[in-house]
Amino acid sequence: MPAKLALPKSVATVLDAFNALGESFKGAITVDAAARITWIDERYRELLGIPGHVDIIGQQVEEVIPHSLLRRVVETGRPILIDIMAFDDKQFVVCRLPLRNETGEIQGAVGFVFYEEIDYLAPILEKFETMQRQLSRAQAALTRERQTKYSLSSFVGASEAVRDLKTVVRRYALRDGAALILGETGTGKELLAHAIHQQSDRADGPFVAVNVAAIPEALLEAEFFGVAPGAFTGADRKPRKGKFELAHGGTLFLDEIGDMPASLQAKLLRALQEGEFEPLGSNSVKKVDVRIIAATSQPLEQKIEDRSFRADLYYRIAVLAIHVPPLRERLDDIGLIAEALLETTTRPRDQRGWIITPEAVEQLKRHDWPGNVRELRNVLERAAAMAPSEVIDLHLISKALPPKANLDLIPPITGNLSERMAAAERSALVEALAAEAGSKSAAAQRLGVSRSQFYEKLKRHSLD
């Protein structure tokens, strides 16, 4: 239904003048002081593609013209004399003026639209278009740079398993739902989470990573959801933002999600479902737009069975599940990965770069890599530290590899309860040392005990 509202006299007079321009004038629109549409002419309707029978009078102007600046004109009382607006692929010149009553109060605003054929505006439009082209070139260059820095190419590997993995990752990067990355420790889950973020529409937003296992349980909730001012005695007066809020507009990477306590799982589920949460000690909700990428090296299904992980949360995050194969299932990639890792391994100042011999690579392929790529990095670093020249050969690699977990050292698990427990503890120590390439502090961390406890246990089992 065409609008028939009374038009202020001043506008009607100006309209007459513009109408005389013929084809160059593309129409006009008026809004009231609350930026609701009060009138629109037929040509502008046509330009916006609004069918004649659709009534738009009374609607907020942005509902019809999403980028309209008429609200700004009524709010500031200042005109926007010349501006450029795009409809479809064409640029139009727009002029917006405030409308005032006799006492000078803002009553609304009017917008006039012209097409670019107006000769004297052509230079401005040309400049605008050139600037837009430059801007989109700069944006494209920036995106390319980001992609080369963080793209999937940092995940080295050419085996079929890795090619398949990369196809899945590329596909999931474009979807915006939560994702779950499953794989043994050191397989590159965090690296993949970065790659997903960088390939997604959120690449310009923040990437925030939290290792759930590394934060004491009592602090997790505050770490995730933030703290309202004065939430506890002694708490900061200022509110403290949690990781969820810090990741707004981007991605939150939750490493070792299997270690999340049940109370927090419920809160996380709500944040995922509703996009909102309550900071600790607050009774108001905050809205966030965050993509969750979770990772785990533990079988979550088992945790669901023993009720330490919520099934509903699992199904929510496992829609996009990514399985990262362990290194022993992609041994063909070891040479490539070793070369890539050696590029970043410290070398003596006068040395140009490390060289790894084919025999050394073959030896690496014979190990079964319980600590995966992280363990491979440790082994290469140890070999490099022992190397008299830039060549890493079979001899050095054999010395750097952890001694094979000698099964004779692990007694069969028999006997009474305390003997069985001692035997299980011993084999856990041996396995952790092997997985961490002999590093005692890393092995202690892996088993969740302090270094001093770990040394004491090694001694007790005569493994020191």
Ligand SMILES: Nc1ncnc2c1ncn2[C@@H]1O[C@H](COP(=O)(O)OP(=O)(O)OP(=O)(O)O)[C@@H](O)[C@H]1O
């Ligand atoms: N395919 C790969 N190519 C190159 N480097 C890799 C690859 N996979 C892993 N890495 C490197 O190995 C190390 C461990 O990777 P990352 O931290 O991503 O593993 P993770 O699976 O998240 O481990 P965890 O489960 O213990 O947290 C990092 O230094 C990472 O850069």
